[in-house]
Amino acid sequence: MKHPYTLGQRLLTIDKVCVSYDRPILEAVSGTIDNIQREGMQQGQVVCLLGPSGVGKSQLFRCIAGLQRPTSGSVRLNGAQREVQPGEVGVVAQNYPLFNHRTVWGNLMVAASKTSDTAEQARQRCLALLEEFEMVDTAKSYPLALSGGQRQRVAIAQQLLCSSHFLLMDEPFSGLDPLAKTKVCETIIRVSMTNELNTIIVVTHDVESAIRIADTLWVLGRERNADGKLISGASIKEVYNLAEMGLAWDPDIESRKEFFEMAAALKGRFATL
Structure with missing residues (x-):
C-alpha cells in the first residue's frame, strides 16, 4: 500500500566520495537523504546500505560518520557546506x-x-x-x-x-535468530519515529530485514570489465525508493508477495556486483 508523503529539507548529502589506498575502494559515491513528511506523523528516515562483502560499505560508513576523510568528495549534513565532523553522527557498533x-x-x-x-x-x-x-x-x-x-x-x-538526529548502525541483525531480528526491526522503526528529523542509516547484509525497516535502499557495487572481472572502486549502483513503490511503512510487509519478489531481485543483483 502506497502512503502519501512529501519531501522537505535536505538532511544528508554524499557528494562524489572517493576513497583510495593502493587502489580505489570507493569511486564517486553520491547520494542524498531528504526529510520525509507524512501528515499527522513524525516519520523519520531509514536508509539501508546493502552490498556484497568487501565492497566498501565499512569505508563509506566511516566517511558518513566523519571518522574518516575521503580521498576526495564530501559528506555534508543539513544543507551545510562544511564536511561532517566526528560526533555529529551517532554510531552504534555491533557489540553495543x-x-x-x-x-x-x-x-x-x-x-x-x-x-x-x-x-x-x-x-x-x-x-x-x-x-x-x-x-x-x-x-x-x-x-x-x-x-x-x-x-x-x-x-x-x-x-x-x-x-544531531543522525544514527549509523553497523550490521544490527548479525547473528540474531528470527525473533531477535523482529525486535531489532521494531526498535529501529520506533527510534526513527521519535523525531521528525531522526535519520538512521543501517549497513547490513540482511536483505529481508532491510526491506522491513527502510524507506530507501542503497546498493553499493562495482562495475565489471569486458572479461566479466570486477573493477576496483564501488559506487551506489541502485537506489530503491520503497516508499514510492508502496513497500515502506507496512507492518505486514512480510506477508506480501512483493516482499519476496523484492528480496529475490536484490539477491540476484548482488551476484552481479
Whole structure:
C-alpha cells in the first residue's frame, strides 16, 4: 500500500566520495537523504546500505560518520557546506559498546552532557529517552546485567543524545535468530519515529530485514570489465525508493508477495556486483 508523503529539507548529502589506498575502494559515491513528511506523523528516515562483502560499505560508513576523510568528495549534513565532523553522527557498533563501570543512567548522562546547556536539561533528555524505550526500570542497572536487546537500546539512546538526529548502525541483525531480528526491526522503526528529523542509516547484509525497516535502499557495487572481472572502486549502483513503490511503512510487509519478489531481485543483483 502506497502512503502519501512529501519531501522537505535536505538532511544528508554524499557528494562524489572517493576513497583510495593502493587502489580505489570507493569511486564517486553520491547520494542524498531528504526529510520525509507524512501528515499527522513524525516519520523519520531509514536508509539501508546493502552490498556484497568487501565492497566498501565499512569505508563509506566511516566517511558518513566523519571518522574518516575521503580521498576526495564530501559528506555534508543539513544543507551545510562544511564536511561532517566526528560526533555529529551517532554510531552504534555491533557489540553495543557502553561504559561497564557506569549504570545505564550514567552512560546516558555522559552522552547528554556533551550536547545539553544545563545538567537539568541533560537529565530531562535522558529520562525522556528511557521512557520512550520503556527502560526506566533499568536506569540503575549496569550494562553487564542487561540483555542484548536492552544494551542495543541503551547504545542507541546514548548516540541519539550526543549526535544531531543522525544514527549509523553497523550490521544490527548479525547473528540474531528470527525473533531477535523482529525486535531489532521494531526498535529501529520506533527510534526513527521519535523525531521528525531522526535519520538512521543501517549497513547490513540482511536483505529481508532491510526491506522491513527502510524507506530507501542503497546498493553499493562495482562495475565489471569486458572479461566479466570486477573493477576496483564501488559506487551506489541502485537506489530503491520503497516508499514510492508502496513497500515502506507496512507492518505486514512480510506477508506480501512483493516482499519476496523484492528480496529475490536484490539477491540476484548482488551476484552481479
